Amino acid sequence: MNATVRLYINDVPVDVSAESSVAAAVLQVVPHCRRSLGGQPRAPLCGMGVCFECRVKIDGEAHVRACMTPVRQGMRVRTDV
Amino acid sequence: MSAWDLIVVGAGIVGAACAEAAARAGLRVAIIEPGPIGGAATAASMGHLVALDGNPAELALACYSLQLWDGLVDVAQIEFNRCGTLWVARNAKECALIPLRIRQLAAAGVHAEQVDAQALYRLEPELAPRLAGGMHVPSDAVVYPPAAARELVRRAQHHGAQLFAGSRVDGLLEGGVQLDSGERLDGPVLVATGTTLQQLLPELPLCGRKGHLLITERYPGLLHHQILEIGYTDSAHGTSGSSVAFNAQPRPSGHVLLGSSREFDVTDSAVSPDILQRMLERALEFVPALGGLRALRTWTGQRPTTPDGLPYLGAVPGRSNTWVAAGHEGLGVTTALGSAAVMLDLIRGRRPAIDPRPYAPSRMAS
Numbered sequence: 001m002n003a004t005v006r007l008y009i010n011d012v013p014v015d016v017s018a019e020s021s022v023a024a025a026v027l028q029v030v031p032h033c034r035r036s037l038g039g040q041p042r043a044p045l046c047g048m049g050v051c052f053e054c055r056v057k058i059d060g061e062a063h064v065r066a067c068m069t070p071v072r073q074g075m076r077v078r079t080d081v
Numbered sequence: 082m083s084a085w086d087l088i089v090v091g092a093g094i095v096g097a098a099c100a101e102a103a104a105r106a107g108l109r110v111a112i113i114e115p116g117p118i119g120g121a122a123t124a125a126s127m128g129h130l131v132a133l134d135g136n137p138a139e140l141a142l143a144c145y146s147l148q149l150w151d152g153l154v155d156v157a158q159i160e161f162n163r164c165g166t167l168w169v170a171r172n173a174k175e176c177a178l179i180p181l182r183i184r185q186l187a188a189a190g191v192h193a194e195q196v197d198a199q200a201l202y203r204l205e206p207e208l209a210p211r212l213a214g215g216m217h218v219p220s221d222a223v224v225y226p227p228a229a230a231r232e233l234v235r236r237a238q239h240h241g242a243q244l245f246a247g248s249r250v251d252g253l254l255e256g257g258v259q260l261d262s263g264e265r266l267d268g269p270v271l272v273a274t275g276t277t278l279q280q281l282l283p284e285l286p287l288c289g290r291k292g293h294l295l296i297t298e299r300y301p302g303l304l305h306h307q308i309l310e311i312g313y314t315d316s317a318h319g320t321s322g323s324s325v326a327f328n329a330q331p332r333p334s335g336h337v338l339l340g341s342s343r344e345f346d347v348t349d350s351a352v353s354p355d356i357l358q359r360m361l362e363r364a365l366e367f368v369p370a371l372g373g374l375r376a377l378r379t380w381t382g383q384r385p386t387t388p389d390g391l392p393y394l395g396a397v398p399g400r401s402n403t404w405v406a407a408g409h410e411g412l413g414v415t416t417a418l419g420s421a422a423v424m425l426d427l428i429r430g431r432r433p434a435i436d437p438r439p440y441a442p443s444r445m446a447s
Contacts, residue, residue, distance in 0.1 A: 055298075062375075
């Protein structure tokens with residue numbers, strides 16, 4: 001059985017496999033990662049770091065690609081930034 | 082008989098403004114633009130509407146033009162944002178320059194106030210520690226220049242102007258222009274082709290002055306004003322081979338636009354890592370938090386620059402019915418509308434609202 005880690009998506013605690021990406025963890029809580037300039041929701045499209053639609057704020061750093069970032073214990077993630 | 086009252090060559094911000102002013106005044110206007118509207122220096126620029134006070138003639142034109150920009154405040158697509166300018170002084174010596182600048186601006190009708198260090202950090206908390214103070218010019222603004230050029234062309238067309246999109250002027254003829262299609266247009270000609278001015282008017286000295294810009298991802302609320310270092314004016318008016326000066330602009334979208342650099346005699350459009358590094362190191366001296374942002378894009382542009390830094394506005398010496406509005410260096414967006422108003426008055430034989438003599442192209446013919 002895989003080890004799990006706990007992280008926080010918009011302050012909601014989520015337990016996921018330690019091998020998950022942040023994008024996978026985010027999608028357990030909210031169906032999108034960021035908002036376009038016009039306010040539309042945006043979610044991971046390519047899942048491989050190219051489309052930049054999965055950007056979130058991680059531990060205070062804005063515009064991090066969730067699909068390219070492995071989860072870590074205690075990580076705090078914010079969507080819609 | 083002339084088919085046109087005015088043939089405007091070039092639809093950058095200056096040509097677009099001239100065409101709009103002329104068409105609005107009832108002239109039959111043709112606009113010739115081979116590329117996208119506002120696609121060269123206009124698109125590369127920051128779009129700062131700034132009362133730049135290094136030279137009295139430049140300041141007069143800027144202030145006259147800024148009043149005219151007030152008429153476009155409510156046009157959504159040009160993204161007019163009256164964020165004001167905060168000029169930042171690093172030390173007592175730079176602070177000591179401010180009272181004179183405030184008096185010069187006041188004489189030109191622009192309100193500016195000196196701010197001490199405490200007020201400086203209240204206005205912009207992310208500024209680096211130990212800065213000395215600054216000058217706040219609340220009426221300065223920013224716009225999105227290519228959208229402004231498009232809006233001006235649209236307005237010109239609304240007043241009956243005809244846009245020859247995709248057409249190039251191959252040469253000036255006696256009483257008109259020759260298009261690359263072979264077609265000839267007859268009428269007085271106004272050349273507003275920016276950095277390519279010498280292709281049509283080789284007698285007017287003008288060269289490109291390369292600049293670099295960088296835009297970041299969106300960080301809404303990080304900065305609130307267009308921020309410039311007090312020494313920016315020296316960089317803009319200096320004649321050294323290359324210089325950088327700190328200039329940061331919060332776009333309404335949250336993107337942060339960073340400048341600036343100035344280089345003579347560099348004609349390629351490549352981003353120079355050395356210049357970019359110097360420019361960014363300069364920016365970090367004033368706003369260290371910029372170091373944590375993600376860059377989205379960098380690019381370069383060429384400022385159309387005359388030997389004395391002032392634009393050419395007026396009749397071209399030695400040619401009949403030929404006018405020029407070009408050479409605005411880094412201030413073409415600010416001064417476009419004022420330049421257009423001056424040009425229209427000169428063309429119609431009226432007295433412009435400001436003294437046009439400092440911009441007369443004939444100053445280079447002597």
